[in-house]
Amino acid sequence: MKNLTLGFVIFLLIGSCIDPITLKVDSEEGAIVVDGGITGIEGPYVVNLFRSVGVYSDLEKRPPVTGAFVYIIDDEGTRYRLKDDVVGVFVSDPSFKAEYGKSYYLRIEAFDGKVYESKPDVLRPVDDVDSVYFEFEDKVDEPNSVENNAGFNVYLDASIESDIDYVRWSWVGIHEIQTFPEKRTINAGEAGRVPDPLPCSGYQMINGIPTPIGPCLCCSCWVTQYSRTPEVGDVKFYGGKVSRYKIAYVPATSDFFLSKYYIQVQQSSISKEVYDYWKLVKVQKEGGSSLFQPTSAKIKGNLKCINDPNAEIFGLFTVSTSKTKSIIIDKNDIPYDLLPAKESASDCRFYSKNSSSVKPDFW
């Protein structure tokens, strides 16, 4: 009887299956996506202009927008031109510094004659994050089981005293990885696998033996991760003070903890439109697997086309200030030993798109 009930509930909670499915959708032609804005009183400011892609396409391969004139205009009408030396990435002149209390908006004159503008927004300062801290959480009863999904919950405390209504929190995480490109082997037919070290490893085949001749250029890399789920807060709802707000989760695995994990939390002041936008995006991401998934909404950014009301434009031009605070989670903060990571014999720079062999200053 018990097993039958358990079976029933398991069916419901776990056996209720989630699996991928293909859905035929008509892809729409790429519209302009605006991603960037004023980030404080120090420039330069970056606005990325790319086109949207079909839903099954690779977001990394998004086409950039070319032939457009892009300006930031302040409340006195002064125009500041942004230049795209790198295609799709429009950067302001370093001499342009935004000021608190002034309002700014973005203007795009596309090559096809359409003109897009954002809603003007005032630059407001933001408070520092009071503190960022982490706590280890073990997720299963048996700590040394193979299916270990324990990790660190990262929390923040903040009190907002400036006159702002909405904030956004995001984070950037960096961890070190190590690969062994000198151990690469190649299939040589009848001879089986033979060593074939990558050139960047600093090893070369001399007399059939891999021999170090120089330093390794691609063995140690640092991978940057970004928060994928937006966290926004309504200052009024929280009474201006948040404590123990969970901002991130870092799994305690050897992939992330070769030595330590660096996490930088960023707090930004945002306008109501930007707040509403991120809230809808959050609903889109989280609502998915809930039983009462809200039917998804068309998320409109804060830009619109002023000479063609039917033209679509996505994205945000944000006018905000950010303050950051960072901490380091050390490998020793994990209360037990980790299983060693699988050794990989590839170039560490290709581990992910955000992998770089340049060591950060603070490491």
Next chain:
Amino acid sequence: MKVALISLFVFYGLAVSGQNILGKKLDGSEQGKLLSDYFEELEKSDTVKFFYLPDWIANTTIEQNYAGKTIEYFLEDIFRSTSIEFQVVSDYAIILIKDPSQSILRDRLLSTASKELKKIEPIIIGSPSAGRVGRVTLTGGVTDEKSKDPLVGASVIIQDLDEGVTTDIDGNFTISIPSGQHILNVRYFNYEDKVYDLQIYEDGSLNVPLSETPTLLEEVVVTDKAFSNVMGNRGGQTTIKLAEIKRMPSFMGQVDLIRQVQTLPGVTSVGEVATGFNVRGGGVDQNLVLYDGINVFNISHVFGFFSAFNSDALKEVSFYRGGIPAEFGGRVSSVLNISVKEGNFEKWEGNGGIGIIASNFTAGGPIVKDKTSAIISLRSSYSDWLLKKVKTNYQDIQNSSVAFYDASLKLSHLISNDTKLQFTAYISQDKFGLPTDTVYRWHNRMGVFRLDHNFNDKLGGSLTAGVGNYSYTVEDEEPGNAFELGFGVTYPTLKADFNYNFGNHKLNFGANSVYYRYNPGSINPSSDESLVRPQQLNKQNTLENAIYFSENFQWQERFNIDLGVRYSMYSSYGLANVYVYEPGLPKEVTSITDTLSFAKGDKVKSYTGLEPRFSVRYSFTPEASVKAGFNRIYQYTHLISNSAAVAPIDIWQPSNYHFQPQYADQVSIGFFKDFKEKTYETFVEFYYKKIYDLLDFKDGAQLILNDHLETDLLRGNGLAYGFEISIVKSKGRFNGTMNYTYSRSFRETKGITSIESINNGDQYPSNFDQPHVFNFNWKYNISKRYFISSNFTYHTGRPISAPTTAYLIDNVPVANFSLRNQYRIPDYHRLDLAFIIEGNHKRKKFWDGTWTISVYNVYGRKNPYTIFFADNGKGVLRPYRMAIIGAAIPSVSYTFKF
């Protein structure tokens, strides 16, 4: 009789059509005499001899004066509409011949009936000697033996003449019978026939109490359905037989009223977890569900798996999806009228069931025999307790809980033969806890008194007074965020209903009044560390009144017409603060120009609605008819939900300053035909419905604890049309129902700006637009105790919005969704099977038990409940299918009756 037969053969050869004696004229002296005496007189005075069996005319008196008329005329007149004929032989012998076939038939029926162990009651009305020739009238009433309730539409048949009538809405019948001996047969579906060996010689009355059959297997005698589809005068009405529910495959051992409703033509649901059902393109909030006269808001337990009513406590359920009578109003698409069973007035009895997840028990009986009875029903789940006892690595399971119970009590007291007082109380409670610390709780409670009184045999009425309450809470115990969110509505109700019959007109009229007190939302921190600030929305009080009048009458023999009108009046009262917005601009918090304050009790806004209701039936033959109807209904409260399946925590928003009432106009026409003496009942019905002033939510709306819902809700219209085909076979070893519905349901929300329009103001499919729905339920009697039954359901997947493009904003992948509801999730289909072993059917047994072994979702289809889009880790949104029940679920249950 044998003498007559012999006489027939013997005198046939001698038959000479001598008319002389028949031409003799009478003088009037015959009036008032006994026929047999008069025959003797004639034999003495004339050369005539009468041959007959004395008891054919033993009770016959010559009532009229036949002066100047011939004997032939006299004899023809006196034996008219009897089974006696006469013949003259050899010009002096008048032989009376009684048509033997009628008597032979009667004897044969009597012996058949006694072979079938039917109770044959001899009834003698009037005395043979003082009786009349010709037809006499028999009136009476057919009732349920235990509850004394009238049985409407019961058949009263003179079996030897193959004539009959059905009882009316009060269970009464009037039948004209030739004086003499007959077999009278009274039948009602699911009840044992009563056979009378009737000798009737004058007008009389006969009350017929019928008892429910212990078994539905009636191979030999034909049973008629209570409301036959053809003869019932409304299209779109179904009476649900509760015994059938008990033989359907169950989900986890619980048989379900709402699942039964979902297999009716025209009805569909959005998926496994959906609470409620959709009727003819309408939302789940557009169904009026009444439990002994009081509204019920939430009709399902645990997110739609089980309905909130214990079917053992129910007597009768009527479901109207078209042609809704004027006595019902307030919900636009359908009415599910549930009547609770009364306790047996004569002896205690009960039944119950034990299943894997829940069990139930019902017992009822007399408190004062034949005067007062009570019945109580309880049902409860024990899954919660079992879950906690289970040790498992899956902490998620231990931390989640599913629990529900419901209970119903009814007391009935017969104050006199014409007056009855009843009290019903009902409570249902649910709790559902997710592993993530959130606990949802909701309940329905009600209590109601009802007084029924027959003023005379034409006028009857009833008065209903009661109160109901529906509320839910959501609790989160996570310390930093601990809160308790609540919503509730209480609704005292008062109804007066009357019916008046004269001739072949039936009038129904009355008034109802419901006062709704809403607590639209409150949130309170539930721990000291919680950061949540308390918030309380203003309570909303509304009053819904209605008066109605309807008349049903027979016209020109073949037409049955029902004309009704309902006038509803609605007001919303303070305490309230109403925001006024700048006209011509979309309603946004930023465009508030003023706030109007209303004190407690002040009237904020009123609406009225005139609702004509009309239906007509034209019968080609008793087996075929066409029915058409039109109705308009107003609805003064709306269920606001922004998920496809309604969660129990969605909000009911009454009409007020900003929200007008919704109303719908529906026309329907249908053709109904029975084949093979009601073995097969079929119909095809078309409908077309327009709904006005529906509320839909703006993209991204925040609906909970929103004190300015008018900025997040938009007004629109709906359109629904379709047709339903149904075949029901209700006799024989194999019976079942099959139906197919094609229905479309659209919405259009067009505002003054694009922000206030959905899909740019173009028509879009509603969330429950499911064009094809097919149901096939059957059961087969393997033998008297073993049954196999099965359901198969198919419906088109419901619409969803899908993303068509994606982009990155600050390293966050964002999907851009298409216009609303342009795509569909995969179709839903499912097969359930059940094997039922009933206890042996001895009538006098004390304890009767039935085992049911059933499998839900036999071929384990993972019917998607929803499709959602999630980042697969590489920054691309991919569709995933979520199915609630992804495997076949077997269950065993045991039900008993004593």
